[in-house]
Each structure stands twice: as C-alpha cells, then as structure tokens.
Amino acid sequence: MDLGTIILLAIGVGTDAFMASVAIGITLHTGKRYKLKAAYIVGFAFGLFHVTMPLIGFFIGELLGNDFLDRYARWIAFVLLGLIGTKLIWETIRKGEEKTSEMSAHLLLTQAIATSIDALIVGVVLAAQHANMYVSMPVFFIVVFVMATLGTYGGGNAGFFFGKRAGYVGGGLLIMIAFRALLL
Numbered sequence: 001m002d003l004g005t006i007i008l009l010a011i012g013v014g015t016d017a018f019m020a021s022v023a024i025g026i027t028l029h030t031g032k033r034y035k036l037k038a039a040y041i042v043g044f045a046f047g048l049f050h051v052t053m054p055l056i057g058f059f060i061g062e063l064l065g066n067d068f069l070d071r072y073a074r075w076i077a078f079v080l081l082g083l084i085g086t087k088l089i090w091e092t093i094r095k096g097e098e099k100t101s102e103m104s105a106h107l108l109l110t111q112a113i114a115t116s117i118d119a120l121i122v123g124v125v126l127a128a129q130h131a132n133m134y135v136s137m138p139v140f141f142i143v144v145f146v147m148a149t150l151g152t153y154g155g156g157n158a159g160f161f162f163g164k165r166a167g168y169v170g171g172g173l174l175i176m177i178a179f180r181a182l183l184l
Contacts, residue, residue, distance in 0.1 A: 001131040003139070005177060010050075010143035012081075012173040013122050015088065016115035017046040021148040024111070025155025035153060043149030045108050049116035050144040051137045057123020058133055064124075073128035077181035080125055084118045085174030092168055129181065 001009075021042050025035070119140070126136055 001126070001129045001136075003135065005180070006131065006136050006139050007143060008173055009081075009122060009125075009177055010140045011147070012085065012088075012171075012177065013116075013119045013140075014046075014050060014144040014147045015169065015171075015173075016118065017050060017112075017144050018147040018151040020111045020115050021046065021151030022155060024108070025152040035155075039149045039153035042108060042152040043145040043147075045112040046115065046148035047141040047145035049112040050119050051141045053116040053119040054123035054126060054140060055133070055137065057120040057125075058127045059123075060120075061124040061127025064127075073130075074182050076128045077125045078178045080121045081174050081178035081181065084121060085171040085178060087118075087171075088174065089168055089171035092171065125181070 021039075024042055025039065126133065
C-alpha cells in the first residue's frame with residue numbers, strides 16, 4: 001500500500017474524530033490558552049486510539065494467515081472499507097450534527113474509543129494489503145492528531161464550515177479506497 005493511500009485512509013477514518021472534536025471545541029467557552037491545551041489533549045487521545053485500534057486489527061489479520069489474506073485481500077478490503085464508508089455517510093445523514101456536553105476525561109475517552117472502532121477493521125485491511133505498519137501507524141497518528149486538534153481548536157468555525165460535509169467526504173474517501181483495493 002502506497003503512502004498516498006495510507007494518508008487517504010487515515011483521513012477517512014479520522015473524520016469521525018474530527019467531527020467529535022469539533023463538537024468538543026464548540027462546548028469549550030474558555031480562553032484561547034486553555035482551548036489550545038485542550039485541543040492538544042483531544043488530538044493526542046484521538047490519535048493514540050487511532051493507532052492502537054488498527055494495530056489490534058492488524059494482528060487479527062495476521063492471525064488469519066497470509067494464504068487466506070492473499071486469496072481474499074481485495075474482497076476483504078472492498079467489503080470492509082465500503083461498509084465503513086457507507087456507515088459513516090449513513091450516520092451523517094441519520095444523526096446530523098451532534099453536540100456534546102462539557103469535556104471530561106470520561107467523555108473524551110469514550111469518544112476516542114467510539115470514533116476509533118472503525119480503525120480496528122482498517123487494521124485488518126492493512127494486514128490484508130501487506131501495509132508497512134512502521135509507516136502506516138505514524139501517518140495515522142499524525143493525521144488524526146492534526147485533524148482532532150484543529151477540530152477542537154476551531155470548534156464553532158470548523159463546525160460551521162464543514163458541518164455534515166466532513167462525514168460525507170470521509171465516507172466517500174473510504175468507498176473510493178475500497179474500489180481501488182478491488183481493482184488493483
């Protein structure tokens with residue numbers, strides 16, 4: 001899997017984190033200094049879970065075995081990424097924009113885990129595609145950290161600009177990558 005595809009994949013699975021971080025940022029009605037510190041904390045938490053979950057998924061994929069993955073890799077990637085992308089678009093249509101309450105450690109942990117569950121499945125896809133995890137995981141962390149940090153700090157402005165479109169873009173990216181995996 002090439003670096004460009006890994007970056008697009010990280011953006012695709014990071015859109016949930018971005019949308020959640022925008023909601024968190026909207027609720028932070030404090031000074032710039034605290035908001036920047038909170039943005040870094042949120043970015044780190046989301047980035048950490050978006051590395052941990054794909055690693056778990058990667059090891060699950062490795063346990064399935066190379067023969068199995070070699071035989072079905074394209075279909076696994078197509079089905080799983082297509083489903084995640086479709087789910088993201090469906091949830092965006094169904095839920096719209098949700099707002100959260102004040103940021104707490106419990107809420108942050110819950111949202112970081114919830115938004116990274118899809119990344120677990122992506123880890124299986126990375127194993128199926130024989131992706132280099134030493135490249136993939138730092139890329140995932142950096143991309144999701146930046147997206148979540150900017151989403152939190154930008155808060156209301158980013159939410160106003162992107163709104164529901166972030167879910168559509170993320171879902172669309174994942175579906176495009178699914179078709180690319182099937183065709184290549």
